[in-house]
Amino acid sequence: MAELQKDPITRKDFLSFGILGTITGAILTIPPAAFILGPVIKTDVLGQTDVPSGPDDWHEVGSITEVPVEEPKVFVVDFPVNQIYGDRKIQEESGLSTEEFVVESAIWLSWQHEILEGGEYGQSYRPAFLDDYDGGTLTQAQIEEIQGNLKVLSSSCAHLGCPVRWIVKEGAGEFLCPCHGGIYNINGQYVGGPPPRGMYEYTYEVREDGRIYVRHEFDIEEGLDVQKPYVI
Amino acid sequence: MIGRIRSQAVDTSKFVTDWMEHRTGIVTMMEHFLYEPVPKRGAWLYTLGSATLFTIVLQFLTGILLLFYYVPTTDHAWDSINYIMTEAYFGQMIRGIHYWSANFLLVVIGLHMAQVFFSGGYKAPRELNWVVGVVLLLLVIVLAFTGYLLRWDQDGFWASVVGMKIGSYSPFVGGPTIHFLLGGDVIGPATLSRFFAIHVWLLPAVLAPFIGIHLYLLRRHGVFGNEFEYSDRLAKLHERQRLESYERYEENDGQPYMGRRDRADRNGDEDEE
Ligand code: HEM
Ligand code: FES
Numbered sequence: 001m002a003e004l005q006k007d008p009i010t011r012k013d014f015l016s017f018g019i020l021g022t023i024t025g026a027i028l029t030i031p032p033a034a035f036i037l038g039p040v041i042k043t044d045v046l047g048q049t050d051v052p053s054g055p056d057d058w059h060e061v062g063s064i065t066e067v068p069v070e071e072p073k074v075f076v077v078d079f080p081v082n083q084i085y086g087d088r089k090i091q092e093e094s095g096l097s098t099e100e101f102v103v104e105s106a107i108w109l110s111w112q113h114e115i116l117e118g119g120e121y122g123q124s125y126r127p128a129f130l131d132d133y134d135g136g137t138l139t140q141a142q143i144e145e146i147q148g149n150l151k152v153l154s155s156s157c158a159h160l161g162c163p164v165r166w167i168v169k170e171g172a173g174e175f176l177c178p179c180h181g182g183i184y185n186i187n188g189q190y191v192g193g194p195p196p197r198g199m200y201e202y203t204y205e206v207r208e209d210g211r212i213y214v215r216h217e218f219d220i221e222e223g224l225d226v227q228k229p230y231v232i
Numbered sequence: 233m234i235g236r237i238r239s240q241a242v243d244t245s246k247f248v249t250d251w252m253e254h255r256t257g258i259v260t261m262m263e264h265f266l267y268e269p270v271p272k273r274g275a276w277l278y279t280l281g282s283a284t285l286f287t288i289v290l291q292f293l294t295g296i297l298l299l300f301y302y303v304p305t306t307d308h309a310w311d312s313i314n315y316i317m318t319e320a321y322f323g324q325m326i327r328g329i330h331y332w333s334a335n336f337l338l339v340v341i342g343l344h345m346a347q348v349f350f351s352g353g354y355k356a357p358r359e360l361n362w363v364v365g366v367v368l369l370l371l372v373i374v375l376a377f378t379g380y381l382l383r384w385d386q387d388g389f390w391a392s393v394v395g396m397k398i399g400s401y402s403p404f405v406g407g408p409t410i411h412f413l414l415g416g417d418v419i420g421p422a423t424l425s426r427f428f429a430i431h432v433w434l435l436p437a438v439l440a441p442f443i444g445i446h447l448y449l450l451r452r453h454g455v456f457g458n459e460f461e462y463s464d465r466l467a468k469l470h471e472r473q474r475l476e477s478y479e480r481y482e483e484n485d486g487q488p489y490m491g492r493r494d495r496a497d498r499n500g501d502e503d504e505e
Binding site for chain 2: 051
């Protein structure tokens with residue numbers, strides 16, 4: 001200490017010490033930090049997701065004929081997850097399980113209903129031609145009519161993600177969340193309890209053979225980022 | 233005969249102890265570490281800190297044992313715990329201790345904190361030990377949270393999902409923190425690996441030195457309320473009260489209560505001069 005004071009630091013010393021210190025500090029901290037923060041950078045900065053949800057990543061849910069007229073029905077879809085089990089080749093060579101990790105997602109399908117005053121359900125908007133539809137080829141107009149009235153809802157509660165279930169009541173019914181009592185109607189709209197919005201809806205399409213396909217993508221409202229389903 | 237053996241044994245142990253003491257100072261150190269005066273009144277309450285330490289030590293020991301069988305992958309985690317529970321010798325006991333001791337730990341740590349709070353043990357010069365204690369509490373809470381997912385059953389899975397979703401609502405840091413814990417944007421293999429790394433390596437490694445600091449500071453200042461300090465403080469308090477009441481009288485009418493006659497005498501003296 002005393003030595004240092006007797007011998008004042010020159011500008012050159014100061015600068016070279018500063019530069020050297022910065023470089024050393026960077027070498028020591030950046031690799032480990034980036035190493036463990038990788039997923040945060042990929043998700044929050046680059047906007048990537050672990051579940052492939054591009055324009056080609058459709059997963060079959062079921063047939064349009066399986067959705068009942070008056071109440072919702074649950075289907076299970078396995079979405080593959082690309083997390084650390086990425087290098088499938090090595091696993092095959094080592095003779096280990098080649099199974100992909102999947103998120104099993106429960107999906108509720110229901111026909112949109114008219115909501116009367118007081119919350120009761122009026123008529124169902126289920127297209128009439130489905131009454132005598134037996135799995136043949138659908139026309140473009142028919143597909144559009146279906147897509148306008150079919151609800152494809154995530155079972156993950158919009159509050160904190162518990163799985164909601166359908167509770168049958170006199171003539172009507174509602175989606176009830178077991179965790180804190182969030183309630184939604186048959187259209188997935190918010191009725192009561194802590195959830196900040198209605199149930200999340202999947203992006204889906206109906207194909208000509210009457211089968212329904214979904215993508216791992218939701219109707220997230222712009223600017224309400226906290227509602228994003230971080231865990232599904 | 234017995235007597236001779238006994239005296240020889242005593243001599244040997246004395247020799248060994250002295251030998252160690254000269255070279256390492258271990259005996260003085262042990263005396264220093266092991267003996268701590270605590271107040272007679274409510275002495276049992278002072279065992280809460282030791283109870284906390286005891287449960288944490290149990291967590292470390294049983295946790296290390298569990299690691300001999302536990303496999304931190306999504307397709308084997310549940311099976312490996314099932315193996316511990318059904319086939320490993322004393323598996324149910326080891327895991328049971330880890331589970332129950334984790335629960336007791338949180339209860340005991342709360343009681344310990346309450347004891348320190350209500351006895352005023354956090355006051356100067358022990359404020360820093362309170363701060364270190366809060367750090368320890370937070371570390372233990374995160375340990376309990378991350379341990380629960382390792383079971384990889386429906387209970388642990390959904391408890392963690394809901395816990396993380398609650399966290400995701402925090403402003404600014406919520407999202408990135410949850411993505412950090414998840415290792416992406418959905419719960420999956422990366423999540424289990426991360427929770428494992430945090431539960432088994434990161435947090436125990438951070439916890440241990442903080443426990444060290446906590447104990448060092450405890451030894452430095454002693455348990456609050458030990459008899460010596462207690463009477464010391466009482467004496468100081470009485471002294472302060474005496475001075476205060478003296479000052480009050482002096483302010484009120486300029487006439488010190490006790491000293492009235494004194495002053496009169498002195499005034500008398502001055503008059504004479
Ligand atoms: C203050 C310290 C700790 C707390 C509060 C804690 C808490 C927990 C909890 C609540 C569980 C879930 C148990 C269950 O539900 O069955 C768990 C599991 C586990 N912990 Fe810890 N733990 C601690 C320290 C450690 C340490 C130091 C290790 C290893 C070095 C460890 C290794 C494990 C392992 C391998 C499991 C999974 C096995 C199982 O779930 O039974 N823990 N811990
Ligand atoms: S998670 Fe559904 S109401 Fe809270």
